[in-house]
Amino acid sequence: MAATTEHLDVAIIGAGLSGIGAAHRLLTECPGKSFALFEARDAIGGTWDLFRYPGARSDSDMFTLSYPWRPWTAPESIGDQRSILNYLQDTAEESGVTPHIRFATRMVSADFSTETSRWTLHLDTDDDDDGTTHRRTVTCSFLYACTGYYNYTEPYQPDLPGLEDFTGEVIHPQFWPAGFDYTGKRVVVVGSGATTITLVPAMADDAAHVTMLQRSPSYVVNVPRRDRFSDAARKILPAGPAHRVARARNVVYPLGFYQLCMKLPRVAKAYLRYQARGILKDEQQIRDHFTPTYNPWEQRVCAAPDRDFYRSLVSGKASVVTDRIDRFTAAGVRLASGRELAADVVVTATGLSLQSLGGANLSVDGVPVELGDSLIYRGVLVSGVPNFGYSLGYTNASWTLRSDLSARYVCRLLKHMDRNGHTVAVPVPTSGVARRPLLALSSNFMLRAVNVFPRQGSGTPWTLGANYLLDVPLVMLGKVSRQMAFNAVPGRGPAAQRKEVA
Incomplete structure (x- = not known):
């Protein structure tokens, strides 16, 4: 007899920050639903299990990056990689999510049938016993992708002329070797983003010297590693209320800074220069290395806890060079200016590759779905794709704020x-909706992936909001049936004649 194909009410793809949160919401708000999380890797945590480079940490506060139902109890408001991973593992276990996770199981493709109103998932599962990969299928009524943005297997690596000639160690932060010892070595970190701003101070104490080599400057904002307001709340309130108070404060404060950057960019730039000047006390260095040509939050603003990045420069253990690479040599890097940087270790913090759905393919009745041709709906559903959710986080605030709204x-x-009694739900945009990129940042890694993700439209419900305080009522109180079709996919299958559009 042929084996019966397993069917689930909901299939969650990914067991990272978003997937664990989504599973908890299903358990508590839809307790009768059967579900499973399919995780391609062997461990919980997603990004927080993958990135192991020195100093790896959050770049937003943990009171908003953590879940609203489980307080963050560590003293630091900026969490390190190990603490965050432990928090996720403990949360999954205590919430009853862990037994629902299928590890080493990667979704290769998924096809929705308008005839059966079901997804068929094609999954590759790694067998630890013999090292082989087995293909199997599972069906589900609703597919929820919690895969994040990143390509976990292939980071972005630009053309670096002569890199093969370099005789030292070359490392990409995404694949940091366990136990790698850089003590007493000359390190050049190529890049200017958040990873570089983390690596430089983390490596400076042990390395002989760390040089940050950037093609162009980025903005850096100093943030406290510990939040005094939250510390005070913890002293006078129980853990739960203290967490809620700290969370509310840390929703408002970063949002206020973001709005300042958007509405008064000259004031924001002056504030960031003031921060840098207070530590570096070198106006020429600020002009040369910390004055970008764009406004704050046109690209991401890098966070430096307790001013650690600037302090490493003042100490003399680290330095910044703004120049272009001519080519690598056996002993280091030759720059366009003719200057040479000697190096024993080169860290290529040159960015990440973005991909959707962990690289899986979607189709409806066998017709491939091009996400770049679709529109995002309420920041979670995708036009023309039935019974499908895509968990996305904020780029200007903690990821969890948005991903938890999406799960709810x-x-x-x-x-x-x-x-x-609906079996199918699909967003249907009205004609003439304008289209623009999903992620409104001008960073190169975002621009490279503009066609990988759904687009935004113009106006509610076709935008991915950037203001949590405005998004809460729209997502939690907005009419669920607005610009949605139920019980059929418009234009597809024989059931299309029975469509109900609200």
């Missing part, structure tokens, strides 16, 4: 479908 919206939608 999915639960609202599922309950609405159950109440009304």
